[in-house]
Amino acid sequence: xxxxxxxxxxxxxxxxxxxxxxxxxxxxxxxxxxxxxxxxxxxxxxxxxxxxxxxxxxxxxxxxxxxxxxxxxxxxxxxxxxxxxxxxxxxxxxxxxxxxxxxxxxxxxxxxxxxxxxxxxxxxxxxxxxxxxxxxxxxxxxxxxxxxxxxxxxxxxxxxxxxxxxxxxxxxxxxxxxxxxxxxxxxxxxxxxxxxxxxxxxxxxxxxxxxxxxxxxxxxxxxxxxxxxxxxxxxxxxxxxxxxxxxx
Amino acid sequence: xxxxxxxxxxxxxxxxxxxxxxxxxxxxxxxxxxxxxxxxxxxxxxxxxxxxxxxxxxxxxxxxxxxxxxxxxxxxxxxxxxxxxxxxxxxxxxxxxxxxxxxxxxxxxxxxxxxxxxxxxxxxxxxxxxxxxxxxxxxxxxxxxxxxxxxxxxxxxxxxxxxxxxxxxxxxxxxxxxxxxxxxxxxxxxxxxxxxxxxxxxxxxxxxxxx
Numbered sequence: 216x217x218x219x220x221x222x223x224x225x226x227x228x229x230x231x232x233x234x235x236x237x238x239x240x241x242x243x244x245x246x247x248x249x250x251x252x253x254x255x256x257x258x259x260x261x262x263x264x265x266x267x268x269x270x271x272x273x274x275x276x277x278x279x280x281x282x283x284x285x286x287x288x289x290x291x292x293x294x295x296x297x298x299x300x301x302x303x304x305x306x307x308x309x310x311x312x313x314x315x316x317x318x319x320x321x322x323x324x325x326x327x328x329x330x331x332x333x334x335x336x337x338x339x340x341x342x343x344x345x346x347x348x349x350x351x352x353x354x355x356x357x358x359x360x361x362x363x364x365x366x367x368x369x370x371x372x373x374x375x376x377x378x379x380x381x382x383x384x385x386x387x388x389x390x391x392x393x394x395x396x397x398x399x400x401x402x403x404x405x406x407x408x409x410x411x412x413x414x415x416x417x418x419x420x421x422x423x424x425x426x427x428x429x430x431x432x433x434x435x436x437x438x439x440x441x442x443x444x445x446x447x448x449x450x451x452x453x454x455x456x457x458x459x460x461x462x463x
Numbered sequence: 464x465x466x467x468x469x470x471x472x473x474x475x476x477x478x479x480x481x482x483x484x485x486x487x488x489x490x491x492x493x494x495x496x497x498x499x500x501x502x503x504x505x506x507x508x509x510x511x512x513x514x515x516x517x518x519x520x521x522x523x524x525x526x527x528x529x530x531x532x533x534x535x536x537x538x539x540x541x542x543x544x545x546x547x548x549x550x551x552x553x554x555x556x557x558x559x560x561x562x563x564x565x566x567x568x569x570x571x572x573x574x575x576x577x578x579x580x581x582x583x584x585x586x587x588x589x590x591x592x593x594x595x596x597x598x599x600x601x602x603x604x605x606x607x608x609x610x611x612x613x614x615x616x617x618x619x620x621x622x623x624x625x626x627x628x629x630x631x632x633x634x635x636x637x638x639x640x641x642x643x644x645x646x647x648x649x650x651x652x653x654x655x656x657x658x659x660x661x662x663x664x665x666x667x668x669x670x671x672x673x674x
Binding site for chain 2: 278279282283324329330331333336340341342344
């Protein structure tokens with residue numbers, strides 16, 4: 216399968232990837248001291264401004280005897296805007312099997328829906344009760360990654376999320392939040408996809424990840440391979456080039 | 464958005480509900496020189512929990528309602544009447560619920576009808592059916608200029624009286640009545656919204672199923 220990648224240059228005749236209920240994702244960790252360099256790198260790649268993120272995530276689980284299996288629902292409250300906004304997310308199991316083993320990214324079911332502000336009470340009544348909560352603080356960048364397969368070009372919108380995950384010792388009291396892993400940030404690179412184009416999506420993710428390779432290792436969630444040994448040198452290089460106005 | 468009310472057609476005691484009542488209401492409206500605009504649709508579905516063990520207890524609601532309106536294809540609404548709770552979501556939340564496999568669709572009511580324009584009012588007359596069975600006839604009245612419930616209360620009451628008089632000239636076997644929506648208990652404000660409408664339609668379903 217031939218592939219060509221050029222970050223953030225949508226082709227005139229490329230189609231935006233069809234998305235339906237799935238996401239393709241890799242993740243990695245980076246030392247907090249190198250997050251600024253990563254931000255500079257992402258800004259250069261995407262050509263966009265970062266979007267600040269502060270999300271209170273409440274994970275709900277179904278009560279005993281409801282439904283055939285244990286299910287999780289994530290209720291996310293975005294605290295960045297003047298008015299908090301809620302989204303409910305369902306993340307399903309990852310794809311398994313021989314095909315899945317070969318793909319360098321995880322493909323899993325994922326669906327999001329905006330909900331109004333009585334959502335927590337609503338899901339509680341439906342039997343989805345509080346399991347745990349997190350606070351995610353950081354930023355995201357969006358970029359377009361083009362993939363060409365057999366002369367068909369498809370654009371994938373890649374979201375890179377760089378966040379510090381906090382635990383909340385006192386339930387719902389966000390002000391008491393403390394970093395779960397001080398000194399480390401989580402980086403997630405993902406794109407929405409479908410049953411038809413997940414292979415191309417994985418290629419898009421893999422290709423985009425190469426741009427970030429000097430600073431961090433990205434792999435399937437659960438397969439985290441630790442910090443990059445080249446991160447310090449790469450970060451220094453990025454920051455010095457950034458301050459001289461050149462990125463290359 | 465403009466204020467709405469939903470009136471329920473109550474047949475007289477011993478009189479069966481038939482499609483004729485829907486036809487009669489439409490005829491009354493047309494004879495008053497309202498202009499017919501379009502067909503309209505809405506759906507209300509009752510969800511019930513799927514239990515792993517049927518005879519065991521479960522800590523959740525007995526049922527809740529999902530409401531969708533043809534005019535709002537990107538939105539979906541959910542109402543738990545027992546808890547006076549209404550939630551608005553994107554139109555894909557039912558699909559998420561389906562994936563969770565914890566609730567099933569138990570009853571589905573289709574609201575199919577006609578929309579009319581009558582001066583500053585928009586009227587809709589619906590047949591409410593469960594598959595092929597007619598369960599209710601309802602009339603939605605919308606006052607286009609205002610969105611405050613309090614400011615339009617008297618006007619809407621008077622408008623209903625006007626229609627009751629017009630309809631009574633046809634010696635109908637029943638009358639329209641208003642189910643008090645108790646919006647305050649749902650924590651909804653004086654400013655009318657689609658969440659208010661979802662509550663109205665959920666009450667209509669409850670009334671239709673109790674008849």
